Amino acid sequence: MRCKHRVANFSLLRATLIALSLHAPGLAAEWLHDSAAIMGTRVSVELWHEQADEGAQAIQEVFDEFRRLDDKLSPYKEHSELSLVNRMAAEAPVPISWEFFHLLEISQDYSRLTDGAFDITFASVGHLYNYRKAIKPSHEATQASLPLIDYQHVILNKQQNSVFFQRPGVQIDLGGIAKGFAVDQAIDLLRKRGIAHALVTAGGDSRLLGDHQGRPWQIGIQAPRRKNAIATTLNLQDSAVSTSGDYERYFEADGIRYHHIISPKTGRSAAQMQSVTVIGPNATRTDALSTSLFVLGVEAGMALINRLDDLEAVMIDQHGKLFLSQGLQGQRP
Numbered sequence: 001m002r003c004k005h006r007v008a009n010f011s012l013l014r015a016t017l018i019a020l021s022l023h024a025p026g027l028a029a030e031w032l033h034d035s036a037a038i039m040g041t042r043v044s045v046e047l048w049h050e051q052a053d054e055g056a057q058a059i060q061e062v063f064d065e066f067r068r069l070d071d072k073l074s075p076y077k078e079h080s081e082l083s084l085v086n087r088m089a090a091e092a093p094v095p096i097s098w099e100f101f102h103l104l105e106i107s108q109d110y111s112r113l114t115d116g117a118f119d120i121t122f123a124s125v126g127h128l129y130n131y132r133k134a135i136k137p138s139h140e141a142t143q144a145s146l147p148l149i150d151y152q153h154v155i156l157n158k159q160q161n162s163v164f165f166q167r168p169g170v171q172i173d174l175g176g177i178a179k180g181f182a183v184d185q186a187i188d189l190l191r192k193r194g195i196a197h198a199l200v201t202a203g204g205d206s207r208l209l210g211d212h213q214g215r216p217w218q219i220g221i222q223a224p225r226r227k228n229a230i231a232t233t234l235n236l237q238d239s240a241v242s243t244s245g246d247y248e249r250y251f252e253a254d255g256i257r258y259h260h261i262i263s264p265k266t267g268r269s270a271a272q273m274q275s276v277t278v279i280g281p282n283a284t285r286t287d288a289l290s291t292s293l294f295v296l297g298v299e300a301g302m303a304l305i306n307r308l309d310d311l312e313a314v315m316i317d318q319h320g321k322l323f324l325s326q327g328l329q330g331q332r333p
Contacts, residue, residue, distance in 0.1 A: 034059045038066040039074070039179055041203035047190060048197040048213060058193050062186040062200060069182045072100060075123065075173050085163055086123075086171045093155075093162035101161050104154065106284065107177055111151040114292040114304065116264055123173035124148035125267035129258065134251035136258050142267040145169065149264045175260070180205045180242055180287025187283075204243040204290070207283045211237040224274035224316055236279070242286035244294040245275035261294050272297035273317055280311040289313075298323050 032055040033046035045062050049055030074080045081100050088094050096104075110118040125145045128137035137145075148169045155164040174181075179202040186200045187207050198209040199217055208217050216235035223231035224247050234241060246269070250259035263270040278290040289311060293301035298317050305313045305325045315323040 030055075032056060032059060034063075036063045036066075038063065039070045039182065039202060040076075041179065042201075044199075044201045045186070046199045047195050047209075049195060054193075055195075058190055058195060061189055061193075065185055065189055066182050066202070069178065069185065072097070073103070073174050073178045075127075075171075075175075082172065082174065089163050090165040090168040090170060093157060093160060093164040095160060095162045098161060101156065101158075101163070103174060103177065103181055104156055104163060104172075106181075107174065107288070108151055108154065108156070110177070110288040110292065114289075114296065116151065117295040117300075118176060118288055118292040119149060119151045119264040120172040120174055120176070121149045121151055121153060121170055122176075122262040122264050122267075123171040124169060126173060126260070126262045127171055129260070129262075131249045131251055131258070131260060134253060134258075136253070137267075146267045149267060176244075176291035177284060177288045179203055180240070180283035180285070183207045183240070183283035183287075204245065204248070205240070205283045205287050206242070207240040208236055208238060221277055221314070225320065234279070239279060240281065240283040240286045241277060241279045242283060242290040243275055243277045244290040246270075246273070246294075247275070261291060263295050270295045270297075271318060273315060274320065275316045276301065277314040278305070278311055279313070285311070 030048050030050060031046065032049060032052060035042055035044040043063065043066050045059045047055055047058060049058065071077060072081050075082055075086065077083060081096055085094050085096065107120045125137065125142055128141060129135065148167055153166045153170045154172065155166060183200050183202050183205050184207060187209050190198045190209060196210045197213055200207055206219060211217065216237050219234045219236055219241055220230040221232050221234065221243065223229045224245055244261055246257055246259040246261065250257050259269045261270050273294045276290045276293040278286040278293065280286040293305060293313060293315060296304065298315055301315060302323060302325060305311055312327045313325045
């Protein structure tokens with residue numbers, strides 16, 4: 001079996017991650033947890049620490065790190081680095097921080113790996129949607145902006161640490177990778193503090209540091225079409241898990257579900273899947289690839305994941321049918 005992440009109890013399906021951490025009797029005083037609304041989602045931290053005050057400080061440090069990255073990478077904050085790039089990069093190369101540059105490099109790596117299924121320039125059309133107000137672009141507006149979606153329009157200059165857009169109108173959005181990256185940064189902070197057991201979750205992206213004091217962490221996967229229902233649980237340790245689904249940011253019109261996972265080929269919501277969950281070594285990787293597999297669909301998505309030795313996946317198609325990657329197929333009851 002290829003799975004190296006100690007996954008067990010794989011029955012069914014699917015999507016946004018709900019932590020079900022089991023508290024061992026007599027240890028509750030040392031298990032600390034808190035949550036905050038950051039990056040447009042709920043960020044939750046749970047950790048074990050001998051000193052409650054130091055553990056609380058570590059949790060606040062995690063929240064501060066998420067806020068710092070949100071200030072840098074949010075497309076909704078006028079003064080973020082990302083917003084500055086979207087305004088200026090088609091006119092001239094824009095010098096950016098090494099961290100932002102590094103994340104753009106990683107994004108392009110995943111664009112190449114997935115043959116463009118992962119593409120941060122999806123925002124060139126994606127920004128025309130407003131899911132809260134149930135607004136979608138017209139067919140004509142989508143077609144006019146569709147040529148702007150191409151990761152190769154984004155030119156990175158490593159010597160100058162700058163980014164340039166080859167075409168006016170190109171926009172980028174790191175929504176398919178930024179939360180996973182932030183989760184990894186948070187885990188690194190906790191590890192540097194000497195913390196050996198922790199769970200950090202941001203929306204559909206989670207990463208586990210160690211185990212739950214001798215037992216695996218239990219992570220619940222929500223059923224795509226049953227709100228607040230858990231389809232199955234995963235027993236995990238020292239791994240990351242990300243879910244991309246069509247049920248968090250969406251609206252329906254004329255019998256069609258319009259959601260935030262945009263296919264770079266069509267400029268419309270990818271329609272082959274209900275949810276994709278990816279398990280792997282870090283949340284940056286699982287976040288990017290859960291988005292990619294959602295766009296690729298079952299056949300191409302499973303072909304990709306089965307080539308990658310450090311990853312496994314659970315995919316649920318538009319009909320609700322479950323598919324497991326090769327390393328998980330023997331674990332289904």
